[in-house]
Amino acid sequence: MQMEKAAIAPQMGERLLRTKLFVPERGHSHVPRARLDALLDQALTCKITTIAAPPGYGKTTLVGSWIRNSATTAKYGWISLDAKENEPLRFWRYMRAAVMSAMRGTDLQASESVFGNHETAENISLQLAHTLADAEWEEEPILIVLDDFHLVTEPEIHAGLMEWLAIVPTRVHLMLIGRNEMPLPLASLRVRGLLNELQLSDLRFTDEEMIEYWSKHTGAIPDRVTLRELARRTEGWAAMLQLSALTHVSSRGLPPKPITGKHRHVTDYLMEEVYRHLPGDLRSFMLQSSVLSRFSPSLCRALTLDEDAGSKIAELGRRGLFVIPLDDEREWYRYHHLFADFLQHKLMEAKSDQIKSLHVRAAGWHKVHGNLEEAIEHALLANEESMAAEWIEQHAHIWLKDRETAMLARWLKQLSLQETGKAGILILLLWIDLLEGRTEQTERILAELDLALDELRESGRLTDYARYYEESRIAENYYAILIGDFDRSYALITQYGDREDLPDRTTPLLIGLGLELNEGAVPFVRGLFGFGGELGLAERYHTAYGRFIEKNGLHESSYTAYQQIALAEVHYYRNELMTARSYAEEGLRLSRKFGAIGSYVPGVFVLVRLLLAEDRQSEAMELLLSADSELRQSHAAASQWRRVLQGSIALLALNSGDGERAREWLTEDDVIHAQQGANEPSYYPNEADFIRIQLLMGTGEWNLAEKTARDNRAMAQQRRNPLSELQSLLLWTEIKIHREDCAEGRRLLEAAIRLGCEIGCVRPFLETRGLITNLLSGMTLSRTDGSAWPSAEGRFVQLLLRADGDRNETEGSSRIRARKDLDELTAREREVLLLMAQGLSNKAIAAELVVTEGTVKLHLNRIYGKLGAQGRVHAVRIAENNGIIAKI
Numbered sequence: 106m107q108m109e110k111a112a113i114a115p116q117m118g119e120r121l122l123r124t125k126l127f128v129p130e131r132g133h134s135h136v137p138r139a140r141l142d143a144l145l146d147q148a149l150t151c152k153i154t155t156i157a158a159p160p161g162y163g164k165t166t167l168v169g170s171w172i173r174n175s176a177t178t179a180k181y182g183w184i185s186l187d188a189k190e191n192e193p194l195r196f197w198r199y200m201r202a203a204v205m206s207a208m209r210g211t212d213l214q215a216s217e218s219v220f221g222n223h224e225t226a227e228n229i230s231l232q233l234a235h236t237l238a239d240a241e242w243e244e245e246p247i248l249i250v251l252d253d254f255h256l257v258t259e260p261e262i263h264a265g266l267m268e269w270l271a272i273v274p275t276r277v278h279l280m281l282i283g284r285n286e287m288p289l290p291l292a293s294l295r296v297r298g299l300l301n302e303l304q305l306s307d308l309r310f311t312d313e314e315m316i317e318y319w320s321k322h323t324g325a326i327p328d329r330v331t332l333r334e335l336a337r338r339t340e341g342w343a344a345m346l347q348l349s350a351l352t353h354v355s356s357r358g359l360p361p362k363p364i365t366g367k368h369r370h371v372t373d374y375l376m377e378e379v380y381r382h383l384p385g386d387l388r389s390f391m392l393q394s395s396v397l398s399r400f401s402p403s404l405c406r407a408l409t410l411d412e413d414a415g416s417k418i419a420e421l422g423r424r425g426l427f428v429i430p431l432d433d434e435r436e437w438y439r440y441h442h443l444f445a446d447f448l449q450h451k452l453m454e455a456k457s458d459q460i461k462s463l464h465v466r467a468a469g470w471h472k473v474h475g476n477l478e479e480a481i482e483h484a485l486l487a488n489e490e491s492m493a494a495e496w497i498e499q500h501a502h503i504w505l506k507d508r509e510t511a512m513l514a515r516w517l518k519q520l521s522l523q524e525t526g527k528a529g530i531l532i533l534l535l536w537i538d539l540l541e542g543r544t545e546q547t548e549r550i551l552a553e554l555d556l557a558l559d560e561l562r563e564s565g566r567l568t569d570y571a572r573y574y575e576e577s578r579i580a581e582n583y584y585a586i587l588i589g590d591f592d593r594s595y596a597l598i599t600q601y602g603d604r605e606d607l608p609d610r611t612t613p614l615l616i617g618l619g620l621e622l623n624e625g626a627v628p629f630v631r632g633l634f635g636f637g638g639e640l641g642l643a644e645r646y647h648t649a650y651g652r653f654i655e656k657n658g659l660h661e662s663s664y665t666a667y668q669q670i671a672l673a674e675v676h677y678y679r680n681e682l683m684t685a686r687s688y689a690e691e692g693l694r695l696s697r698k699f700g701a702i703g704s705y706v707p708g709v710f711v712l713v714r715l716l717l718a719e720d721r722q723s724e725a726m727e728l729l730l731s732a733d734s735e736l737r738q739s740h741a742a743a744s745q746w747r748r749v750l751q752g753s754i755a756l757l758a759l760n761s762g763d764g765e766r767a768r769e770w771l772t773e774d775d776v777i778h779a780q781q782g783a784n785e786p787s788y789y790p791n792e793a794d795f796i797r798i799q800l801l802m803g804t805g806e807w808n809l810a811e812k813t814a815r816d817n818r819a820m821a822q823q824r825r826n827p828l829s830e831l832q833s834l835l836l837w838t839e840i841k842i843h844r845e846d847c848a849e850g851r852r853l854l855e856a857a858i859r860l861g862c863e864i865g866c867v868r869p870f871l872e873t874r875g876l877i878t879n880l881l882s883g884m885t886l887s888r889t890d891g892s893a894w895p896s897a898e899g900r901f902v903q904l905l906l907r908a909d910g911d912r913n914e915t916e917g918s919s920r921i922r923a924r925k926d927l928d929e930l931t932a933r934e935r936e937v938l939l940l941m942a943q944g945l946s947n948k949a950i951a952a953e954l955v956v957t958e959g960t961v962k963l964h965l966n967r968i969y970g971k972l973g974a975q976g977r978v979h980a981v982r983i984a985e986n987n988g989i990i991a992k993i
Contacts, residue, residue, distance in 0.1 A: 121198060121199060121202050123432065124185070124399060124431035124432055124437045125184055125185045125186075125187075125199065126182070126183055126184060126185075126199075126202055126203060126206055127183065127185070127430075127431050127432050127433070128169050128172050128173060128181065128183045128250075129165055129166065129169035129185075129429055129430070129431075130169065130173070130430055136314055136317050136318045136321060137170075138167065138314060140311075141167055141171075141303070141307065141308070142171050142174075144301070144303055144307060145167075145168065145171045145303075146175075146177075147301045148248060148278055148280055148301055149177060149179055149246045149248065149278060150301075151278065151294075151298070151299050151300055151301040152270060152278060152279065152294055152299040152300070153270070153278070153279045153280075153281065153289075153291065153294055153299070153300055153301070154278070154279070154280040154281070154300075154301040154302070154303070155280075155281045155283075155287045155291070155300070155301070155302050155303070156168065156280070156281070156282045156283075156303040156308075157283055157284065157285060157286055157287065157302075157303075157304060157305075158284070158303075158304065158305045158308050160284060160442050161343060161345065161441075162305065162308045162309075162343050163308065163343035164252075164282045164308065165252055165282060165429075166343075167308070168250060168252075168280065168282060172248075172250070177246070178245045179245055179246040179247070179248055180207040180208060180245050180246070180247045180248070181207055181247075181248050181249075181250065182202075182203030182204055182205075182206045182207035182247070182248070182249045182250070183203060183206075183249075183250045183252065184199045184200070184202075184203050184249070184250070184251050184252065185252045185253060185431075186199075186251060186252060186253045186254060186256050186257055187253065187256055187398070188256050189478070189512055190256070190257060191256065191257055191258060191259050191262070191511070192259070192509055192510075192511040192512060193226035193259060193261050193262050193265065194224065194225065194226045194229075194507070194508050194509055195509050195511075195512070196226065196257065196259075196262050197226045197229040197230055197233075197265070198224075198229065200229070200230070200233065200249070201229055201232070201233055203249050204233050204236070204237070204247070204249065207247050207248070207249065208236075208237075208240065208247070224507075224508070225508070226261070226262075226265060227265065227777075228748075230265055230268070230269045231773075231776070231777060233269070233273070234269060234272045234273050234776075235773070237273050237274055237277055238273070238274060244276070245276070246276045246277075246278060247276060247277045247278065248278045248279075248280055249277070249278070249279055249280070250280045250282065251279070251280070251281050251282065252282045253282065253283060253284075254281040254282060254283040254287065255283035255284045255285045256283075258288070260288075263288055263289055266279075266289070267289060267290065272776055308343070310343065310346055312332060315327075315332065315335055315346060316332065318346055318350070319332075319335065319346075319350060322347070322350040322351075323350050323353050335349060347427075348379065351379040351424075377447075380447075380451070383424075386411075386417075387417060387420060387421070389409075390405070390409055390411060390414065390417045391421070391448055392448055392451055392452040392455065392456060393408060393409045393452070393456075393459070393463055394408060394409065394440075395440065395445055395448035395449045395451075395452055396408075396449070396452070396460065396463045396464060396467060396483075396486075397439075397467060398439065398479070399431060399437050399438065399439045400418070400437070400438055400439070401436050401437050401438070402414050402415035402418060402436075403470075404467070404470050404471075405417075405418065407466055407467075407469070407470040408463060408466050408467055408470070418438060422438075427440055427441035427444035428440060428441075429441060460487075461487045461488065462487075464483045464484070464486045464487035464489075465483070465484075465487045465489060465492075467479075467483040468480045468481075468482075468483035468484040468487060468489070468492065471483065472496065477496065477500050477503070478512070480496060481493050481496050481497060481516060484496065485516065485519050490520050490521060493516065493519075493520065494520055494529070494530065497513070497516055497517070497520075497530075497533070498529045498530075498533070501513060501533050505533075505536055505537070505540065508540060510537045510540060510541055513533065513537060514534070514537050517530055517533060517534055517537075527557045527560075528554060528557040528558055528561055528569070528570075528573040529569075529573060531550055531553055531554045531557060532554065532573060532576045532577065532580065534550055535547065535550045535551070535554065535577075535580050536580060538550070539580060539583055539584055539587060542587070544584060544587060544588055547584050551577065551580075551581060551584075554573075554577050555577070557573075558570055558573055558574055558577065561573065578597060578600075578601070581593075581597060582594050582597045582598065585597065586636070589636070589637065591636055591639075591642050591646070594646065595642075595645065595646055595649065598646060598649045598650050598653060599649050601653045602649055602650075602652045602653035602656060637824065637825060637826045637827075637828075638821075638826040638827045638828025638829055638830075638831075638864070639827060639828075639864060640675055640678055640679065640828070640864045640865055640866055641864065641865065643671060643674075643675050644672070644675045647668050647671045647672050647675070648672070650668045651668055651672070654668060660946060660948055661695070661698075661946075661948070662695070662699070663695065663696075663699035663701045663704075665692075665695055666692050666693075666695035666696045666699060666701045666704040666705075666708075667692075667701070667703065667704045668692075669688045669689070669691045669692030669695065669704075669708075670688070670689065670692035670693075670696070670704045670707050670708045670711065672688045673685045673686075673687075673688035673689035673692055673708065673711045674707065674711055676688060677689075677711055677714060677715065677868055678828070678866045678867065678868050678869070679865060679866070679867055679868070680867035680868045680871065680908050682715055682718060685711060685715060686712070686715050688711075689708050689711040689712050689715065690712070690944065691946065692704055692708045693705065693708040693709070693712065694944055694946075696708055702736070702746060705732070706732065706736075706746040706749070706750065709728060709729070709732045709750075710749075710753070710792070712728060713725045713728055713729060713753065714868075714872075716728065717872075718868075718871075722757060722760070722761070725757060726754065726757050726758075729750055729753050729754045729757065730754065732750055733747060733750045733751060733754065736750065748773075748774075748777070748793055749791075749792045749793050749796065751766075751770060752770050752774075752792075752793055752796035752797070752800070753796060754766065755767045755769070755770040755796075755800060756796055756799055756800060756803070759800060759803040759804070760803070764803070764804055767800045767803060767804050768804060770796075770800060771797065771800055771801065771804070774793065774797055790817040790820055790821060790829050790833070794813070794817055795817070795832055795833075795836065797813060798810050798813050798814050798817070798836045799836065801813065802836075802839070802840065802843070807840060807843065807844065810836075810840055811837065811840045814833050814836045814837040814840060815833075815837060817829065817833040817836075818830055818833035818834060818837065821833055827860055827863065827864050827866075828864065828866060830860060831857055831860045831861055831864070831866055831869060832869050834853050834854075834856055834857040834860065835854075835857050835869050835870065835873070835877060837853050838850045838853040838854045838857065838877065838880070839873060839876060839877070841853060842876060842880060847880070848889065850880060851880065851884060851889045852889055854877065854880060854881065854884070855884075855888055855889060857870070858898055858901060858902060858905075859898060861901065861905075862897055862898045862901035867904065867905060867908055870905050871905070871908060871909055878905060878906060878909040881902060881905060881906060882906065884902065929971050930968065930971060933954075933964060934964050934967060934968050934971075936954060937950060937954070937961060937964040937965065937968065938968055938980065938981075938984055940953055940954075941965070941980070941981060942981045942984065947961045947962060947965075965980075968980055972984065
């Protein structure tokens with residue numbers, strides 16, 4: 106069945122509703138209010154406009170009418186907020202959609218992420234700021250309207266919104282509509298004249314406006330007595346005025362009964378007066394449809410079993426009964442909040458026995474039409490826990506992948522953890538905590554999960570048991586890595602490698618449905634999956650992981666992409682470049698195949714470093730630009746990954762004499778650091794921090810560069826991240842050498858040597874193009890204090906010096922050997938070499954040649970021997986340099 110236009114396809118994951126981005130239309134009885142339009146015009150000269158008043162004062166209608174009839178060329182974006190947007194990531198996704206709508210018309214597809222969903226609220230807000238800055242040449246003002254802003258209570262959203270507003274161009278304006286005083290620090294804007302405030306006193310109808318409204322709605326001009334009574338009863342309240350007019354029409358002009366009491370009692374009374382004069386079938390339709398937060402003819406037909414639902418909706422609109430259209434096609438509507446409350450109260454009084462079945466029908470319709478969130482909400486309201494739990498489990502990967510965990514957690518808390526679904530719910534609660542970085546309850550949840558698994562096994566539900574057991578072990582492994590318990594994580598991955606009872610590949614595990622765990626930890630071995638820069642631990646773990654992959658034939662999977670890139674980094678840092686290239690190229694192939702951005706970008710960085718090691722700067726720049734373009738086209742431009750990519754591009758450009766990109770990147774990075782505050786990720790300092798130091802050095806900001814290097818080292822020590830500490834020390838050493846403080850430079854280099862020797866990390870010493878090794882050449886025999894190097898560190902120094910001079914010699918001898926043994930390659934070996942050069946894996950080559958993988962490996966070993974190659978990538982490089990590939 107075709108989906109309703111109001112929702113994005115279920116597989117998209119973000120679930121942005123178009124109806125929330127619709128600027129409401131004015132009703133047929135709307136009265137122009139020129140004095141308020143003039144006040145709203147000031148929104149385009151102020152940074153923020155606030156409109157605060159209780160419900161029923163016509164706030165939304167007023168602003169919607171002003172936007173639709175404005176004579177300015179301003180561009181507008183609108184969001185009708187609800188409680189679901191109280192989650193920062195979801196809120197900023199709607200902000201992005203609203204900005205995109207304002208800038209180039211509603212285009213939700215362009216505002217959504219399809220190559221992995223590696224986004225944070227901060228990244229999206231920064232991306233929007235960049236997008237708006239890039240379009241600064243446009244002159245039209247942009248106004249973003251946030252309706253029902255009182256529903257957004259999360260302080261993180263409030264703070265982020267103010268920070269965002271401080272960095273966007275001056276032509277960007279914000280309008281907040283809500284019931285309460287805005288919970289934002291607005292005093293500074295007020296003092297500077299940049300705050301435009303409309304309050305209750307502004308929104309009250311004047312006598313002239315009441316006369317016009319009454320005559321337009323009832324067909325009669327009120328006399329002085331009627332007007333005075335009308336003013337006394339309504340106090341200029343729009344909803345009360347509308348109800349009074351409806352009551353007058355319903356009572357056929359009879360004198361109104363005296364009314365006293367608070368507004369809530371008055372509105373209930375007047376609504377009752379209107380309601381009781383309606384036809385019975387229309388009243389029944391209104392009561393049943395009141396359970397819906399939004400409704401369409403199709404949905405109402407399914408809900409009420411009334412084929413005439415479309416006509417009844419049209420009749421409600423004709424009568425002016427608080428029905429608000431939500432799109433231009435008049436397909437979706439909602440009741441005014443006050444009227445919806447009234448109808449729901451009446452439904453509870455008159456037909457409470459029908460409420461459950463109404464929610465069940467609504468849930469079923471939304472599920473069929475792909476509106477998962479609304480389907481689950483209605484299932485929970487119907488107390489259909491098993492139905493809700495089933496749908497939540499089936500589609501939880503959507504919200505987990507998008508990091509929209511607050512809504513998922515709220516749903517789960519409404520379930521009573523019945524034994525039938527307890528294991529699945531516990532798995533989700535476990536992942537929500539882990540993805541949010543919370544580990545306090547993990548051990549307790551794992552213990553409860555083990556008990557639930559035992560119950561599943563004892564009850565004979567072995568399929569469910571097998572699935573949830575795998576989920577629990579994967580989550581436990583991630584937890585062990587998260588808290589730095591290497592022994593536990595290594596034991597778990599080793600157990601996986603030893604097992605003979607792994608589930609079928611079709612088992613729908615969350616990790617296999619796109620759940621991304623590597624969120625911006627560039628490179629791998631400095632981040633969580635690299636065990637905090639401990640190269641030995643990373644190598645040991647990922648080698649064991651490789652045995653698990655090999656044993657179970659998982660070569661063609663997204664899991665393998667991460668493992669390959671992690672080992673590529675390990676071998677790169679050990680200066681085993683040919684092996685690193687082999688792992689990197691295979692990892693990148695799999696990353697592209699499975700859309701795994703968490704391994705794709707780290708893989709690009711390894712390959713870029715390998716190209717730079719061969720002085721192939723232009724190719725390295727092409728690769729970075731291609732990766733940046735791929736992220737931008739796939740709408741992952743807001744991610745942490747792209748920030749690092751652009752920094753690397755700026756660094757390469759700076760090395761070629763172009764400092765403009767460097768200065769732009771540094772300016773943007775200042776903003777990011779200001780936004781992050783104390784919320785540094787656990788793998789801090791990250792790749793962007795080291796790029797920052799190098800760009801500061803290249804642009805002459807030596808004082809700031811040194812301070813940053815010193816701070817990074819201190820942070821790396823605090824976080825016990827030896828790789829980050831080593832790189833901080835080496836950059837700090839470079840700065841000291843530049844400043845001709847060689848004594849201090851040697852002292853720092855000694856500390857770097859101790860650390861590099863300890864973790865077996867070679868390559869960072871060689872990335873300075875001889876600067877560090879030149880200083881080392883004078884330190885081969887003794888340290889700065891005159892004492893001899895400890896034996897291990899002395900050997901490490903000699904290793905560094907040899908490594909700095911080996912590359913040209915190795916490449917030269919390989920070329921001579923290749924020319925000599927070119928004719929020794931058999932026809933089959935040439936076929937294997939050609940397929941290998943095309944990027945095929947051993948398994949793919951075997952399939953192409955109709956041989957076993959063992960036979961392919963045998964051919965490869967012979968090829969390596971004849972060409973003098975150290976591995977498959979080295980062999981391909983030798984073959985290309987000697988024209989072998991072209992001759993095959």
